[in-house]
Amino acid sequence: MITFLVKRTATLVVAVLLSSFAVFLIPYVTPGDPVRKIIRSRVAGDVVDDATVRALAESLGLNDPLPVQYLRWLGDFFTGDMGLSHISRTPVVDQVMPALGITLSLVIVALVTAVVVSLPLGIVAALKQGSRTDKLITTVTQSFIAMPEYWLAPLLVLLFALKLSVLPSAGWNTASSIVLPAATLALRPISFFTSAVRAGMIDALDAEHISAARARGLSHGQTVMRHVVPNGLVPLSTLFAVWLAGLLGGSVIVEVIFAIPGMGRLLFDAVVNSDIPLAQGGVVVVVALAVAITTLADFLHRILSPKVSGALA
Amino acid sequence: MPELVIEDLSVRGGNMGRPILTGVSLTVKPGEFVALVGGSGSGKTMTARSVLQLLPQPLRIESGSIRLGSLDVAGAPEAELNRIRGGRLGMLFQQPKKMFNPNKSIGAHLREPLKLHGGLRGHAAKAKALELLAEVGFEDPRRGARSYPHQLSGGMAQRAMTAMALAGQPEILLADEPTSALDKVLEQQILELLDRQRIQRGLGILYITHNLASVAAFADRVLVMDAGVIVESGTTESVLGSPKTEYTRRLLEASNLAPTGIPAPPKHQRSALKLTNVVKQFGSGKRGGRPALDSISLEVQQGEILGILGQSGSGKSTLARAIVGLEGISSGSISRTLMANDTRATAVQLVFQEPHDSFDPRMTLRASLEAPLRSENELSAEERSRKLTSAMEEVELDPALLDRRPGQCSGGQLQRVTIARALLLEPEVLICDEATSALDALTQRTILDLLQRLHRDRALTLVIITHDMDVVRHMCQRVAVLYQGCLVELTDTDRFFADPQHQHSQALVSAAIPCRGLHLKKFRAAL
Numbered sequence: 001m002i003t004f005l006v007k008r009t010a011t012l013v014v015a016v017l018l019s020s021f022a023v024f025l026i027p028y029v030t031p032g033d034p035v036r037k038i039i040r041s042r043v044a045g046d047v048v049d050d051a052t053v054r055a056l057a058e059s060l061g062l063n064d065p066l067p068v069q070y071l072r073w074l075g076d077f078f079t080g081d082m083g084l085s086h087i088s089r090t091p092v093v094d095q096v097m098p099a100l101g102i103t104l105s106l107v108i109v110a111l112v113t114a115v116v117v118s119l120p121l122g123i124v125a126a127l128k129q130g131s132r133t134d135k136l137i138t139t140v141t142q143s144f145i146a147m148p149e150y151w152l153a154p155l156l157v158l159l160f161a162l163k164l165s166v167l168p169s170a171g172w173n174t175a176s177s178i179v180l181p182a183a184t185l186a187l188r189p190i191s192f193f194t195s196a197v198r199a200g201m202i203d204a205l206d207a208e209h210i211s212a213a214r215a216r217g218l219s220h221g222q223t224v225m226r227h228v229v230p231n232g233l234v235p236l237s238t239l240f241a242v243w244l245a246g247l248l249g250g251s252v253i254v255e256v257i258f259a260i261p262g263m264g265r266l267l268f269d270a271v272v273n274s275d276i277p278l279a280q281g282g283v284v285v286v287v288a289l290a291v292a293i294t295t296l297a298d299f300l301h302r303i304l305s306p307k308v309s310g311a312l313a
Numbered sequence: 314m315p316e317l318v319i320e321d322l323s324v325r326g327g328n329m330g331r332p333i334l335t336g337v338s339l340t341v342k343p344g345e346f347v348a349l350v351g352g353s354g355s356g357k358t359m360t361a362r363s364v365l366q367l368l369p370q371p372l373r374i375e376s377g378s379i380r381l382g383s384l385d386v387a388g389a390p391e392a393e394l395n396r397i398r399g400g401r402l403g404m405l406f407q408q409p410k411k412m413f414n415p416n417k418s419i420g421a422h423l424r425e426p427l428k429l430h431g432g433l434r435g436h437a438a439k440a441k442a443l444e445l446l447a448e449v450g451f452e453d454p455r456r457g458a459r460s461y462p463h464q465l466s467g468g469m470a471q472r473a474m475t476a477m478a479l480a481g482q483p484e485i486l487l488a489d490e491p492t493s494a495l496d497k498v499l500e501q502q503i504l505e506l507l508d509r510q511r512i513q514r515g516l517g518i519l520y521i522t523h524n525l526a527s528v529a530a531f532a533d534r535v536l537v538m539d540a541g542v543i544v545e546s547g548t549t550e551s552v553l554g555s556p557k558t559e560y561t562r563r564l565l566e567a568s569n570l571a572p573t574g575i576p577a578p579p580k581h582q583r584s585a586l587k588l589t590n591v592v593k594q595f596g597s598g599k600r601g602g603r604p605a606l607d608s609i610s611l612e613v614q615q616g617e618i619l620g621i622l623g624q625s626g627s628g629k630s631t632l633a634r635a636i637v638g639l640e641g642i643s644s645g646s647i648s649r650t651l652m653a654n655d656t657r658a659t660a661v662q663l664v665f666q667e668p669h670d671s672f673d674p675r676m677t678l679r680a681s682l683e684a685p686l687r688s689e690n691e692l693s694a695e696e697r698s699r700k701l702t703s704a705m706e707e708v709e710l711d712p713a714l715l716d717r718r719p720g721q722c723s724g725g726q727l728q729r730v731t732i733a734r735a736l737l738l739e740p741e742v743l744i745c746d747e748a749t750s751a752l753d754a755l756t757q758r759t760i761l762d763l764l765q766r767l768h769r770d771r772a773l774t775l776v777i778i779t780h781d782m783d784v785v786r787h788m789c790q791r792v793a794v795l796y797q798g799c800l801v802e803l804t805d806t807d808r809f810f811a812d813p814q815h816q817h818s819q820a821l822v823s824a825a826i827p828c829r830g831l832h833l834k835k836f837r838a839a840l
Contacts, residue, residue, distance in 0.1 A: 209411060212413070215398055217400055218425065
């Protein structure tokens with residue numbers, strides 16, 4: 001287990017280093033003078049004349065070899081200095097962190113909702129496999145996959161905000177602002193989670209150790225609670241992490257539609273406006289967090305399913 | 314203590330389904346060791362499951378009664394059944410490792426029956442669990458309780474399963490082929506453990522098996538089951554000594570794997586396979602621990618039948634896979650000196666242990682068997698079809714089976730198809746990796762007969778890898794013993810059984826001879 005911890009953590013660090021290096025190179029591989037772009041993200045005032053550019057390039061170390069520059073950039077980055085936005089001229093970190101907080105709360109609310117909805121659905125569908133209940137649950141949840149967010153979101157707004165006037169249609173001002181975007185975002189995970197729970201439960205129900213549990217005197221209900229549900233839910237933990245990591249930067253459509261100042265929207269704006277420092281900050285934070293989440297999920301999986309660790313140890 | 318009485322039990326597969334059990338009656342008294350014997354599919358397991366009222370869907374009890382003392386088990390409410398399952402009625406299963414929840418420790422498993430049937434929780438339950446583990450032979454009960462099922466060997470898992478059954482203080486133990494997946498040494502240890510419980514606590518045991526040697530050694534009474542009917546019953550002496558029915562006679566004969574005395578090929582024959590200092594190390598050398606194969610040198614003579622004996626984990630299967638080239642080796646060499654410039658990679662073929670696992674379940678047998686022919690040479694569809702038909706006839710199967718899928722065939726049929734598949738490529742050497750271990754005694758016998766005929770007719774060199782001493786004695790001219798990846802003994806079969814040299818060989822040979830009560834050989838003489 002300890003070897004695994006060390007190995008996985010090392011992989012995490014390497015992944016973050018590699019992706020951040022690619023991000024670091026953005027000013028060099030995009031059109032325009034990289035030196036001027038970098039100076040603009042480092043110096044508040046406008047710099048026009050070549051002499052000042054040369055002086056600043058020297059003092060900022062932009063004539064050093066790339067690896068040296070990269071390490072300096074990375075050091076600044078992880079001590080909270082992500083540079084200045086090209087557009088707003090304010091520190092990137094002051095925009096990224098609040099946006100991250102908003103997206104995290106939106107995504108976590110959406111995914112927790114999805115789990116709360118799909119757990120009972122998947123469990124019931126598996127226990128009554130092949131019944132009409134099962135078919136109804138499976139068909140309805142599977143149809144959610146085919147409902148794109150840009151179609152569903154306006155429908156929900158139409159119904160709950162305009163027709164019924166019970167929820168705000170956009171923005172991020174009141175607690176109720178989160179309801180419609182989270183619901184929109186939860187829909188597709190619900191369909192994936194439900195089918196994962198159902199499949200996991202069916203596998204767990206089929207396992208031969210279930211009849212051994214009954215032969216020990218556990219009732220059907222006790223067997224399901226102790227041996228079927230916990231085993232059937234192991235795949236869900238991995239799936240949850242994958243979605244959590246994916247939605248951090250992938251909630252852009254919902255954020256744009258509902259005018260939520262989250263991470264997806266921030267990245268979208270940064271790219272549209274060619275705001276390189278903002279895009280760099282956003283991408284590195286999202287990638288680092290996503291890699292950390294999947295690593296944590298791996299650890300969790302090993303604790304829940306010790307056979308996995310046995311096989312690889 | 315009460316006795317278990319089954320009277321006139323009939324079980325059907327669904328309302329209109331075929332009969333599974335018909336008019337089964339049997340009694341297990343306290344302190345009695347009763348064996349229920351029969352081939353696979355004869356209804357032995359369903360008898361045990363009926364007693365626990367845990368028949369798989371859509372099977373149901375049609376008529377008859379099951380009583381435990383004064384309790385009518387067949388008519389008991391579910392709550393009462395949950396009290397006696399794992400309580401007054403314990404059960405052991407054939408594949409112990411699959412019978413544990415892989416995500417829970419052995420200790421967690423043991424605490425379930427302790428709480429359900431003994432009302433023990435917390436420290437009391439933990440202490441009792443350790444006590445039980447020690448009783449069934451765990452040398453370090455604490456470690457045993459902490460381990461997860463996949464960390465236990467098959468033998469230890471069956472011991473843990475026994476501890477779990479004993480936790481409920483059973484009056485009757487239903488042991489459903491508890492040792493069929495284990496080798497002889499472990500089988501004897503487990504059966505001795507059960508027998509000790511029988512003597513010490515008056516446990517009544519219903520021992521379900523197809524292995525007559527263990528029955529002769531341990532059982533007081535025997536019931537023989539065929540196609541859901543008890544065809545014969547009586548004391549072990551009378552049933553095995555003077556069998557009344559043809560079926561019992563066939564079972565006895567099938568388990569009578571006496572040496573067949575196939576003449577060994579003349580000495581100084583050319584060798585078919587030559588292994589020199591073969592080493593296989595899994596993982597990286599530094600951390601991998603001891604190698605799976607440790608400097609094995611071995612020659613297989615052309616036309617001989619060589620047995621490779623070893624317990625599970627001894628490296629037998631790795632060796633087989635290395636010889637056919639499915640597994641690379643770390644160092645050493647494996648050379649084939651086959652007949653007349655035979656350089657085909659397919660000249661050495663392998664037959665696997667689990668017939669159901671060695672076919673693609675979605676392909677018909679025809680498609681599976683045709684695949685190697687397609688890649689091998691350019692035959693027309695007609696020629697291929699003719700070859701398949703003759704291969705099926707060679708292994709005594711109806712060619713019509715070719716259009717079935719593996720799930721529609723029995724294990725014995727499929728194992729024949731595996732052999733047919735190997736024969737299609739006209740091998741010179743056939744390696745059988747536990748090819749009969751998953752089969753019941755009757756089927757095993759027919760497969761062994763088939764292999765002998767092929768050896769004779771085709772001058773096929775056979776390497777028989779097994780943990781079954783009887784198979785080795787029956788088939789092989791020479792024996793190689795693998796122990797922890799090392800070749801510890803290589804000698805003629807006769808000499809091996811008469812005078813085993815290595816300590817491990819001695820343990821194997823002595824376990825092959827039944828210990829208590831009647832010796833099966835006595836009955837063979839009467840046949």
